[in-house]
Amino acid sequence: MRRLILRWLALLAFVAVVATACVLLGRWQLSRLEERQQTNDRLLAREAAEPVPGEDIFGAPVTEAQQWQRVELTGRYDAANQFVIRLRTRASVPGVEIVAPLRTADGTVVLVDRGFLAAPRNAPAPAAPPPPDGEVRVIGFVRVDEQGPVEAITPVDGQARLVNARGLAGALPYPVADGWVALQSSDPAEPELAPLLLPELSDGPHFWYAVQWFMFGSIGLLGLVVFIRADLRDRRAQRAERARSAAPERQPQPTAGG
Incomplete structure (x- = not known):
C-alpha cells in the first residue's frame, strides 16, 4: 500500500502542475478576450467620432493610444x-x-x-x-x-x-x-483605389481556447481519480486472489457405506 500511496502522490503532483498550467493558460486567453473586446469597443467609438485636426496628432510622435x-x-x-x-x-x-x-x-x-x-x-x-x-x-x-x-x-x-x-x-x-x-x-475622391478596411471586429477564438484549457485541466484531475480507483480495484482483486490461494482445500466427504 505504501508504494501505491507514493505513486499516487507523485501523480497528484504532476497533475497539479499540469492543471495549474491549464488554468493559467485559460485565464490568459480570457484576458486576451477582454483586451480584444476593449479594442473593438475603442474602434467602434473612434469610427463614429468626429475627426480631429491633423496638427493635433502629427506634431509629435504618434503613440499606440492614438491608433485608429x-x-x-x-x-x-x-x-x-x-x-x-x-x-x-x-x-x-x-x-x-x-x-x-x-x-x-x-x-x-x-x-x-x-x-x-x-x-x-x-x-x-x-x-x-x-x-x-x-x-x-x-x-x-x-x-x-x-x-x-x-x-x-x-x-x-x-x-x-x-x-x-x-x-x-x-x-x-x-x-x-x-x-x-x-x-x-x-x-476629390480616389476612384482607382479601394479604401483600407478596419481590423475584424470579432471576439476571435480566445473564449473557446480558454474553454479547451480548462477542459484539459479537468480531464487531468478526472484521470487521476480514474487511475486511483483502478489501482484500488486491482489491489482488491489481488487480495481476493491471495485469500483464495491461501484457503485450505476442502477434502471430499466419504459417502455412506464407503
Whole structure:
C-alpha cells in the first residue's frame, strides 16, 4: 500500500502542475478576450467620432493610444514621390497599397496610404496611380509605424513591404511626420483605389481556447481519480486472489457405506 500511496502522490503532483498550467493558460486567453473586446469597443467609438485636426496628432510622435483615431488633413500630394507597398491583401484579395506624402499648409508632411489596388501575387507590382491634383481634403485613421526588418521598411525603386515613416523618409528629400494615415475618404475622391478596411471586429477564438484549457485541466484531475480507483480495484482483486490461494482445500466427504 505504501508504494501505491507514493505513486499516487507523485501523480497528484504532476497533475497539479499540469492543471495549474491549464488554468493559467485559460485565464490568459480570457484576458486576451477582454483586451480584444476593449479594442473593438475603442474602434467602434473612434469610427463614429468626429475627426480631429491633423496638427493635433502629427506634431509629435504618434503613440499606440492614438491608433485608429480619425483625423482630417488638408494639403497637396507629392505625386513624384509615391511608394508601392507590396504583399498586401484586402478581404483575402492580393494586391498593393499606395502611399503618398501629403504636405499640409503648415509645411508638415504626412504619409497617407491612399488605398488598395488589386494585383496578382507573383506579378510585377503595378505603377502607382496619380493622386488628385491640387488641394485635397483627407479623412482617415491614424496608424503607428509598422515594424519589421530593415529590408522590409526601406524602399527599393519606390517599393517597400511595410509602411514605416522613418524607413520611407530615407528615400524622400524632406522630413516626414511620425506615423501615417490610412485613408477613409478624400475630396476629390480616389476612384482607382479601394479604401483600407478596419481590423475584424470579432471576439476571435480566445473564449473557446480558454474553454479547451480548462477542459484539459479537468480531464487531468478526472484521470487521476480514474487511475486511483483502478489501482484500488486491482489491489482488491489481488487480495481476493491471495485469500483464495491461501484457503485450505476442502477434502471430499466419504459417502455412506464407503
